[in-house]
Amino acid sequence: MRKRTKSYTIVAIVLVLILGGAFIFRKSLAVLAFDIFLSDQVENTLQEKSYKPLKEDITTPKAEPIALQSKPFSVLLLGTDQRGNEPARSDTMIYAVVRPKESKILLVSIPRDTYTEIIGKDKKDKINHSYAFGGQQMAKDTMEALLDHTINYYTTINFVGLRDAVDALGGIELPIQKDIVNKAADHEKFTIKANQSIYDGTDALNYVRYREDSDFNRTKRQQVFLDQVAKKMMNLNQLANIPELLDIMGTNLQTNMQPKFIIDLAKQLLSGSEVQISSYTVMGENMRLNGVSYEKANEEDLKFAQDLIDNWMNHSISTYSLLMPEDQKTTK
16 A cells, blocks of 8 residues: 555656646747647748748848847838728838847837838828838838838738737737727727727727827837737747638738748747837828828937837847837937
C-alpha cells in the first residue's frame, strides 16, 4: 500500500512538472504547433489570395525573407471603404514602423482629408484620393513624400471584409462609454450602444467609420480598433482560427510582403513579449478651397511625426531611448 501511494505521488509530481512546463513554454509550443500543422496552409492562402507585389517589387525584387527579423521596417496600412465594384478611396492611411525584436509598433496616422501633393498626379488634393487615382503605388509615393521617409511594404484591408473577420474572432473590446449615433441626413444610420463587454463586426466597422465628429477623433478610433484586433489575433487561443480568418479576408487583404516573411514574423512576435502599440496623429486645421473642405497639416505635428519615424527606424536606438508620441512638447 505504501509503495502504491509512493507511485501515485511520483506520477502526480511528474504530471505537475509536465503541465507546468507546458504552461511556461506554451508560446513556444503554440508556435511549434503552428509551424507543423498550419504554416504551409497559411502560406498557400496568402500566396493565392493576398500577395500583390507592386511594379517596383517585380523589377527590383526585395531580399529573401529571413527566419529572424531584427531590424525595423515600415508598412503603409491602407483601410479602404470599397463596396462591391464601386471605386475605392483609402478611408485610413497609417505609416507603421515595426520593431520585431522588441515587439513594438508605431502607428502614425494621417487624416484622410489632409491637403498634400499627390505624387504622380501633379496636383494637390486630399491624401486619401491618391489611392483612388493610382492604387497602392500612388498612395505609397504620396505618403513617402509627405513624411519624407521611404516605405518598405504596404498592406490594404477592406474594412467591410474585416467585419467578418472580427466576428470570426468572437468580437473585440472597444472603449465606448457613450452611445455613438450616426444620424446625419446624408450618412448611413446606425447606433452603437455603449459599455458592451464585446462588440461584433458590424459595431466595430461602424466604430471606425463614424464621421459625425472631428477627423482627428475618427483617426484615433481607427488606431484603437487596430490595437484591439492585433491583441485579439495575437492571443494563443486564436492560432487555430488563422486559416479561416485568411479565407474570410480573401481578396479584402492585399500586401506585397512575401508570405514566408509574414509567417516568420508572426512566429517571432508570438514567441516574444506582448506586442505594444504606440499611436500618433498629425493634426490639421480646416481650410476651404473652391468650396471644398480640406485639412491643412500642422507643420509642428508633421515634423514631430518625421522625427518619430526616423527614431523608430534606427535599429541602433534602444527600447529605452525610443521617442514616444507623448514626448512632443506642445499641448494638443
